[in-house]
Amino acid sequence: MPDYKQFPLPDTAEGLTEAEILSWRVKPGDEVQVNQIVIEVETAKAAVELPCPWAGVVTELLVEPGQTVEVGTPILTVDVDPGGTASAASDASGASAAPSASAAKNGVQQAAGPAEAAPAAGSEENGAPAEDEMKPLVGYGSKTVTAKRRPRKDHGPASDVQNGTFGPVDTPAQESALLEGSAVPLAKPPVRKLAKDLGIDLRTVTGSGSGGVITREDVRHAANGAQPVTVRTGERERRVPIRGVRKATAQAMVHSAFSAPHVTEFLTVDVTPMMELRAKLKDTPAFAGVKLTPLAFAAKAMCLAVQRTPDVNAEWDAESGEIVYKDYVHLGVAAATPRGLVVPKVRDADAMSLAELAGALTELTETARQGKTTPADMLNGTITITNVGVFGVDTGTPIINPGESAILAFGAIRDTPWVVDGEVVPRKVCQLSLSFDHRVVDGEQGSRFLADVGALLADPAVAMTY
Numbered sequence: 001m002p003d004y005k006q007f008p009l010p011d012t013a014e015g016l017t018e019a020e021i022l023s024w025r026v027k028p029g030d031e032v033q034v035n036q037i038v039i040e041v042e043t044a045k046a047a048v049e050l051p052c053p054w055a056g057v058v059t060e061l062l063v064e065p066g067q068t069v070e071v072g073t074p075i076l077t078v079d080v081d082p083g084g085t086a087s088a089a090s091d092a093s094g095a096s097a098a099p100s101a102s103a104a105k106n107g108v109q110q111a112a113g114p115a116e117a118a119p120a121a122g123s124e125e126n127g128a129p130a131e132d133e134m135k136p137l138v139g140y141g142s143k144t145v146t147a148k149r150r151p152r153k154d155h156g157p158a159s160d161v162q163n164g165t166f167g168p169v170d171t172p173a174q175e176s177a178l179l180e181g182s183a184v185p186l187a188k189p190p191v192r193k194l195a196k197d198l199g200i201d202l203r204t205v206t207g208s209g210s211g212g213v214i215t216r217e218d219v220r221h222a223a224n225g226a227q228p229v230t231v232r233t234g235e236r237e238r239r240v241p242i243r244g245v246r247k248a249t250a251q252a253m254v255h256s257a258f259s260a261p262h263v264t265e266f267l268t269v270d271v272t273p274m275m276e277l278r279a280k281l282k283d284t285p286a287f288a289g290v291k292l293t294p295l296a297f298a299a300k301a302m303c304l305a306v307q308r309t310p311d312v313n314a315e316w317d318a319e320s321g322e323i324v325y326k327d328y329v330h331l332g333v334a335a336a337t338p339r340g341l342v343v344p345k346v347r348d349a350d351a352m353s354l355a356e357l358a359g360a361l362t363e364l365t366e367t368a369r370q371g372k373t374t375p376a377d378m379l380n381g382t383i384t385i386t387n388v389g390v391f392g393v394d395t396g397t398p399i400i401n402p403g404e405s406a407i408l409a410f411g412a413i414r415d416t417p418w419v420v421d422g423e424v425v426p427r428k429v430c431q432l433s434l435s436f437d438h439r440v441v442d443g444e445q446g447s448r449f450l451a452d453v454g455a456l457l458a459d460p461a462v463a464m465t466y
Contacts, residue, residue, distance in 0.1 A: 003081035005054055006062070006074035009041070012048045012375055017190065018216065019043045020068045020244055021075070030058045038076060042339065044248030046378065047371040056080035068243055070215065187214040198223040245340035253399050260316070260405075260437040264397040265446055269454040270418055272428040277460050287355055294430075295333075295387045296358035298410045301456035302385060303329050303350040303357075304466050309449040311441045312406035312434075313382050323440055332384035332401055333361060335368035342368050343384060343401055344377045385410060395431040406436040406446070408453065430457075 009019060019041040026038045035051040038058075042048070060077040063069055185202040187195070191214055195202050198219060205222045207214035220241075242250065274297050281287050306313045306329055315324040331349035335342055344367070346352075346360045367373050384401050388394075389412035398407045411431040418427035434450045441449075455462050 002059075002079045002084065003056075004059060005056075005078050005080050007038075007052060007054075007076040007078065008072050009069055009075050010050065011071045012041075012043055012050070016043050016071060016375075018068055018070045019048075021063050021065050022047060023065055024061055025049075026052075026058050026061075028058050028060060032056060032058060032078065042244045043375060044244060046245070046342065046373045046375050047339070048375065052076070052078065054078050054080045057082045068217065068241075185214055186212055191216055191219060195219045195222075245337075245342060249341050252402050256400050256402050260400055261439060262397075262400065262435050263438045263441075263443065263446060264433055264435045265443075265450055266395060267432045267434075267450050267454045269430055269432060269458050270420075270427045271413060271430050271457045273459050273461075274457045275413070275428045281354075287358075290355050290358050291362045292355075292358050293361070294389075294413060295385070295410060296354060296361055297457060297460070298387075298408070298432075298453070299331060299333075299346075299349065299361060299385055300354050300357055301453045301463075302383065302408060303331065303352075304456060304463055305449050305452035306350065306383065307466060308452055309445050311445045312436060312449045314405050314440050315382075315403055316405065316437060316439050326382045328382070330380055330382045332381035332404070332407075333364055334384060334386035334398075335365050337369050337371060339371055342373055342378060343381065344368050344373045345379070345381045383407070389413060389430060395433045397433060398435050400435055400437055404437075405440040406434060406449070408450075409433040409435075432457075 011017075012019070020043075022040040022042050024039050026032060026036075032038060032052045033055050034053065037049045038052045039050050040047060041050060056078040058076065059079050061075075062077065063073070063075045069075065185205065186207060186209075187202055192202065194216055195205070195214075200219050200222050202214055202219075205214050205218050208218050209215045271294070274294070278292055278294065278297065282292055310325055310327075313326050313329060315326070317324050328348055329350035331346045332343040333346065335344065344364050346357065346364060349357060349360070352360065364373075364377075367377075381401060381404055383404055384398075384407040386396075386398050386407060387410050388396050388398075389410055392412050394414075395411040396409050398409045400407050409432065411433070413428050413430045415426050416429035417424050418429060419425075420427065432450060432454060434446060434453075436446045436449075
């Protein structure tokens, strides 16, 4: 007999709750091997390829490209025993256990890891019995709960509240509804918060999740008054759902802008000596095959300047009431991609030579533009640089990335009239701007760091004094 298993969407990076299906690499009837890539999804952080945890034959694709699904949602069904050999052996030994009523009815087993952990606290939230949970692979994100209401007891509304029949009570209005004996809609706390933010009454929403649970998509559909609109034809406007990288970037930037007090300072620099050194180095063996860009010089200057002003490479930890100073530089590089802005990191950039840093920057930006940056490559940065000059922009007021204290904008390099030794001559000039978190970095420290970066670009020989 066939042995069906369902593969749930895993949490590919800590804290992710959903992903958009980009493309399938298999179709029903295909044979798959363990760890074979079967699907590409886009999370809030990056495009990710997911491997299949079993060998077998694909029997059903449960989600369509373009669909956004929550972590834990079954996305693929695999027959792991297409020849029926395991079932036959089990029947012959008499050791096989009878399937549950639900499994017998649906003919499908939920995916389970080699060793299942004990149910986490709150696994029976909203009254769902633990045995009804879908069990994803060990180490893959959160569990999806098949929510069911417990039978009402004859002890009145207060007993129902005490026993958790109606789930969390978030507002006085819900508490009042409970006391009146009316049911609160089934929805997890994050979904309730989303509904509250959008002004949606959950009692007016029909849940599409298992057991009638209201999902984020249900709330969003209610807020839009219909299905999410993708493109309006025949009109002079179009609407695209906010999701994936764009959604994550927006949330992070709003949080940063309204939690960290931003200060931005500006500096105009004559970088002619840097450009002359660049031209010389490109012809040396050490830089053969290396794409040596002005951005590499700016990144190297930042790593050197951090040594003199470590405050810009620190983090404000509000929970612990501490400032965390980091004796390493994980340099974030803002990169524009077809999916939106991403900020991958060059790990231990301060330990790299100029040639190594230039090579790392080239590889990092090419990977980002191809949409292949992994979620892990975008975590735990310490300071960021954004190259607005590549777009012909002189400068800007960049927003600090969450968890960091400073970001430098590197502007376009232009031929500009400049006073040198009392004479006006054409020089290569660019503008720098530094935004910093005033909780961590004072004006003196921010100014010193920006001045140091400028001095290193104006005269690279200054690096010999560090």
